[in-house]
Amino acid sequence: MPGWKPPDMTALPTRKLEAWRYTDLRPLTGITFATPPALSAPDLPSLDLPRLVFLNGAAAPEFSADLPFAGAFVPPDAEDVLPLAQINAAAARDGATLSVPAGQDAGALLLFAQAGGETAFAMHPRHRIVLGEGAHLTLIEIAKGNGEYWHNPVFDIALAKGARLEHVRVQQESEAAFSLCTIRAEIGEGAAYEHFTAAIGARISRTEIHATLVGEAARADVNAVELLRGTQHADVTTIIRHQAAGCPSRQVVKAVLADDARGVFQGRVEVAPGAQKTDAYQMTRALLLSPRAEMDIKPELEIFADDVKCSHGATIGALDDEQLFYLRSRGIDELTARAMLVRAFLDDALAPVEQPQARGLLDEAIESWWRRS
Amino acid sequence: MLEIKNLHARIGEKEILKGVNLSIPDGQIHAIMGPNGAGKSTLSYVLSGRDGYEVTEGEVLYNGANILEMAPEDRAIAGIFLAFQYPVELPGVGNANFLRTALNAIRRKRGQEELDAVAFLKLARAVVKSLHMKEDFLKRNVNVGFSGGEKKRNEMLQMTLLQPGLAILDETDSGLDIDALKIVADGVNALRSEKFSALVITHYQRLLDHIIPDMVHVLAGGRIVRSGSAALALELEEHGYAGLEAA
Ligand SMILES: Nc1ncnc2c1ncn2[C@@H]1O[C@H](COP(=O)(O)OP(=O)(O)O)[C@@H](O)[C@H]1O
Ligand SMILES: [Mg+2]
Numbered sequence: 088m089p090g091w092k093p094p095d096m097t098a099l100p101t102r103k104l105e106a107w108r109y110t111d112l113r114p115l116t117g118i119t120f121a122t123p124p125a126l127s128a129p130d131l132p133s134l135d136l137p138r139l140v141f142l143n144g145a146a147a148p149e150f151s152a153d154l155p156f157a158g159a160f161v162p163p164d165a166e167d168v169l170p171l172a173q174i175n176a177a178a179a180r181d182g183a184t185l186s187v188p189a190g191q192d193a194g195a196l197l198l199f200a201q202a203g204g205e206t207a208f209a210m211h212p213r214h215r216i217v218l219g220e221g222a223h224l225t226l227i228e229i230a231k232g233n234g235e236y237w238h239n240p241v242f243d244i245a246l247a248k249g250a251r252l253e254h255v256r257v258q259q260e261s262e263a264a265f266s267l268c269t270i271r272a273e274i275g276e277g278a279a280y281e282h283f284t285a286a287i288g289a290r291i292s293r294t295e296i297h298a299t300l301v302g303e304a305a306r307a308d309v310n311a312v313e314l315l316r317g318t319q320h321a322d323v324t325t326i327i328r329h330q331a332a333g334c335p336s337r338q339v340v341k342a343v344l345a346d347d348a349r350g351v352f353q354g355r356v357e358v359a360p361g362a363q364k365t366d367a368y369q370m371t372r373a374l375l376l377s378p379r380a381e382m383d384i385k386p387e388l389e390i391f392a393d394d395v396k397c398s399h400g401a402t403i404g405a406l407d408d409e410q411l412f413y414l415r416s417r418g419i420d421e422l423t424a425r426a427m428l429v430r431a432f433l434d435d436a437l438a439p440v441e442q443p444q445a446r447g448l449l450d451e452a453i454e455s456w457w458r459r460s
Numbered sequence: 461m462l463e464i465k466n467l468h469a470r471i472g473e474k475e476i477l478k479g480v481n482l483s484i485p486d487g488q489i490h491a492i493m494g495p496n497g498a499g500k501s502t503l504s505y506v507l508s509g510r511d512g513y514e515v516t517e518g519e520v521l522y523n524g525a526n527i528l529e530m531a532p533e534d535r536a537i538a539g540i541f542l543a544f545q546y547p548v549e550l551p552g553v554g555n556a557n558f559l560r561t562a563l564n565a566i567r568r569k570r571g572q573e574e575l576d577a578v579a580f581l582k583l584a585r586a587v588v589k590s591l592h593m594k595e596d597f598l599k600r601n602v603n604v605g606f607s608g609g610e611k612k613r614n615e616m617l618q619m620t621l622l623q624p625g626l627a628i629l630d631e632t633d634s635g636l637d638i639d640a641l642k643i644v645a646d647g648v649n650a651l652r653s654e655k656f657s658a659l660v661i662t663h664y665q666r667l668l669d670h671i672i673p674d675m676v677h678v679l680a681g682g683r684i685v686r687s688g689s690a691a692l693a694l695e696l697e698e699h700g701y702a703g704l705e706a707a
Contacts, residue, residue, distance in 0.1 A: 412510050413548035417562035418536035431552025
């Protein structure tokens, strides 16, 4: 890739930072990340949707739709306050640039990223999504690959008044991969950012979402599931900033952890002075399928307004024996019964995803995760 | 044919069943009555294979097979159905999906063809109607937010769909009004045949006005202390269980 530079490893966040207490990136430091090799024969999903394809971090126009609202890559500002975004800023050479004009419904779009190579490499795409007033887009993102690599995408999202972005991510990266994704969304008056992440792949993953509600009655839905096994580690970190009055936010995060897997959820809700009638809801539940699995949950509320409704809850448990017996007593074998209960456990995190293709994709991803465990 | 021979079972260190003997020939309905804590639910769980109950002595044969060795799902496939005293709620599991998965699991193992979604819904809707349940029953999550009576009817819906050879009803009548009670009785009576038998656990004689049992047994202190004809239920209604444990 022209102009490629090795990532600046000295900028990597350490566990000394409060925001990185539960996720240790030291395994990355022992690896030399080379230039991404060319990847020419992608394994494209059979979804009937227009798509944008990125192969080892580079746009692949030959596999991508020609979209009227897609533009050329815009390099990011050189300085950034977030360490991973800073590394991305210095190294980004490509990314999707989408700008849906006011009033337009752009339908659903697939953002497909595939990675693979013989030696370890790093890629830092910078995606920008801007929706004009009243515009709508459903962005379905699939990230997958094989081999050892570091995927460090950053999304900068701006939603004008009344716009709605449905953003569904299916993270099925290689089991040797590091997948660290930063998303920043600025949500205008009456606009909605509806996010869903399924963190299924990668050795270490983090989905860090900064959703800032800047206009009245703006809405942020951030739902996620972590499905992990082996020694996988997945972190979902959210920062929801209520800066205007009358904004609802809803977060439901569910983790299903097998073997020695470790899940993390850090959810921070900040309510600025003047953000009255804020309605912030947060719920985390972990289902431990093994006594060695671990879940760390850190809710944080920082409230500077008095007329607000903020609630959060967290539970950690195992499959319910009584429910399992009930299903089995009806002739359902134990494995199927367990699969049904796991699927049921995920239900209220998945429910907000309404786009049928996204739903189908998620159901399939969950099903295939389960079959492999 | 169900044959329970000298069945002893305990929960942890506590012995609950202390030598139960009971045979139910095909085509017959037997009732078990008895005071609270007698071990009636324990017996129903041991028969259906719930974890946590240790059988220390005795055996249970169903159609000649030793069912105590079988997993709960295999007992269901062999034809045993337990209508739970306290049906379990399954948030996130749709009733229709649950019923179809169960029905097809059983049909597959019994060598019958599986039902597709359309054929299943047609069948399920007909049963829902026959049980005087609302259509939305199939759309709701299993037992979640159901009233006590609705839960019991949902057990009857499952029983009717799964067509068991042996139904165990654990106080299905408790908390039901007379109309719901008749619906339950109709559900059981509709299954009556030479190949079907049932064990009806109840506190009240009134259910037995609608499901006429071939025999009535009294379980007290972990044993069957008395057996008789349907008339025994009337006698118990009048005199209670006092003195029976000693008998
Ligand atoms: N899980 C359990 N652990 C310990 N004791 C139990 C448990 N379940 C039931 N028991 C005891 O076993 C006895 C029989 O209970 P149960 O079979 O429910 O009686 P019934 O259905 O006749 O009212 C009671 O003394 C009850 O307290
Ligand atoms: Mg009982």
